[in-house]
Amino acid sequence: MTVHAQSSFAQWHSKGRHASYVRARKSSGGVLDLLEVARPAGDMSRPALPDIVLVENMLGKGRLRGDLGGGRLDIATRKDTFTIVAPNFATTVINDEHHRLRSVAFPLAQWQDVLDDAADGRFSFDTSFVYGQVFDSPAIRSALRNLWAVCDDEGAPSRLLGRAAGCEILAELCRLGGAPFAPARGGLAPWAERRCLELMHARLSEDISLDELAAEARLSPYHFARMFKQSVGAPPRVYLTRLRVEKACELLEKTDIPITEIALDVGYSSNQVLARVFLKHMRMSPSDYRRAVRDPVRQTFLNIQGAVLAAADSKR
Structure with missing residues (x-):
């Protein structure tokens, strides 16, 4: 992969002519960025950026040619399907029809440790995802619909929501790519559950993060989110x-x-x-x-x- 990252996916879209294409943007404290973009037909290539980007096609018409990090492609686009764009890769993309996309960008600096831990050290950006291929995933579509719905209600997603939703989506992407995350390890220890619930009660007015709760339980964010749900019966954000x-x-x-x-x-x-x-x-x-x-x-x-x-x- 080309490794000459310039800024972030969200920052790149906020500059120059690209800014006029952005219809909505939601960011959760640098944890992830959600963008909805409506663009005319033509060249939509971009420089190498340090984000894994999941793209959902909201219209599904036209033809897409170029390279998103997985080799040359020439495909007909389909509504409600997904594509993953490789991090640190200068894409070349030509779309022959106007299009509307929703993207979720995962900054590598925020997700490297989470991905390594979730895969027990076996994670690889080169092999864990299938870049550039069009695929369908009801699980990811449902997660994204819920994420956007919460954002519509509450504004920018909280750090807790951003990390939890990101873990869920990336886990499914890795499973589809043949590199599934390690399974959950049962529920929280009683002391960990008690301390986390006390912390949530005490900091109800704050934008508490999944990382802070996980640290209280001495777990990684990925494993904590799954173990919390097993113990309490609901995800941390819910x-x-x-x-x-x-x-x-x-x-x-x-x-x-x-x-x-x-x-x-x-x-x-x-x-x-x-x-x-x-x-x-x-x-x-x-x-x-x-x-x-x-x-x-x-x-x-x-x-x-x-x-x-x-x-x-x-x-x-």
Whole structure:
């Protein structure tokens, strides 16, 4: 591979004529970058950049010619399919139709240690991924849809979400490439589970990272995420969201703190973000919830609704 990296994938798209093609960008503290790009037909080659890039074709028309790091290709594009672009490789790409792409870029500096640990030292950027080939993956498509949906609700993905989603996607990419990650090692030790849950409660208002939680349990981020889910029954990000919604409910019920302050207290950047998250989990706005819990008649309805939602969640 050519090793003359210049900047990052996201930075390259933010400069010159390429910036006008970007329709959306979400970044999680340097952990990963999500970009949606709409480009006209023509040359979309770029210099060598230090990112693994997963590209999803949102339109699926036209023909693609060039080299993405796996040798020369000349293929018809298909909607909702994926391609991986090699890191530190100057691509040559010509697309004969206008196209819309969603890309997830994994900076090598953020992911090298995670990949090495997840593969028990057997990871290789040259052989673990299949670069340039068009493929389909329902698992990756689902992970990306969920990632973009959370970003639509909450803005830029948290560091916890970015690392957890990245581990999930890269694990599937390695499996498809014939270099699967090492299997999970069971659940967390009781002391590790207790300390991690205490840390999440104590730092509810912060953008706590998966790396920090993993360090508390003395594990790598990859193994921690899987072992946490086995122990607690939900991924770290899902569990943290649950804690934040529960705390918001408590503050709405027992205090007169403004909703804007409650949003900040439970780790959301604004009352609008809290409202979107709250509506998804509680099926009502924070204001409606506050009124309901202070009205005996509505409280009875709320208790019934909560029981129904809890039962539905337990079946998922």
